[in-house]
Amino acid sequence: MNIRRYVTLETVGAAMVTVLVIVAIFAPMLAPHDPTxxxxxxxxxxxxxxxxxxxxxxxxxxxxxxxxxxxxxxxLTVGVAAMAVTMTIGIAIGLCSGFFGGAIDFLLMRFTDLMLSLPPLLLAMALVAVLGPSLRTIFIVIGLVSWT
Structure with a gap:
């Protein structure tokens, strides 16, 4: 019998994410000691x-x-927040480009090409240097670097 028929890779991935979320939610009860x-x-x-x-x-x-x-x-907080920033920027640019078309579409796509040509790590380091190190900065920088 083929086990893939019953357990797919998606199911395994969903189970792993579920366990990670449960561990994150119940961290104070699961951790044997104070981490600090x-x-x-x-x-x-x-x-x-x-x-x-x-x-x-x-x-x-x-x-x-x-x-x-x-x-x-x-x-998990960084992943979810950064993905929210990424989706917000990407969806807004895609919607504007698709709705207006023409010159707006051309300008937005050239801006996207420009962002794709910049090295992500270098851009992230420059943004952190400008904005200062914090958890909020991490959300913003990951979102700005990865929306393309």
Whole structure:
């Protein structure tokens, strides 16, 4: 019997995203320790995995598993917000181009070509330098760099 008939790659991907969302929502209940508090005396040297710290500790003595669990929240927030910015810009330019046509379409498509020709990493670094480092800046920069 072919297992692909019952479990598709889309189902596996959806299950993984669902688990990640559940972990992010229930992070305070799932994390064994506070991710910002020093819980082990391993200053300067990462702690090895143990029963108390399944993924070990970092150089400052913080639990790595707790930091990964709480990091899921930030990762999902950045992904969703950046995708919202990307979709807003892309849909607005596409709608204007399709609705007005002619010279507006030509100008918007040349602007899109210009954005495609710029190196994304260089543009992102320049935008962060101008806007300053913050979580909101990350949303905006990823959206501006990837809308094309």
């Amino acid at each position: 508090i020093v819980v082990a005396p391993t200053f300067g040297d990462p702690g090895a995995p143990s029963l108390k710290f399944p993924m070990g500790t970092d150089e400052l003595g913080r639990d790595v598993l707790s930091r990964i669990i709480f990091g899921a929240r930030i990762s």
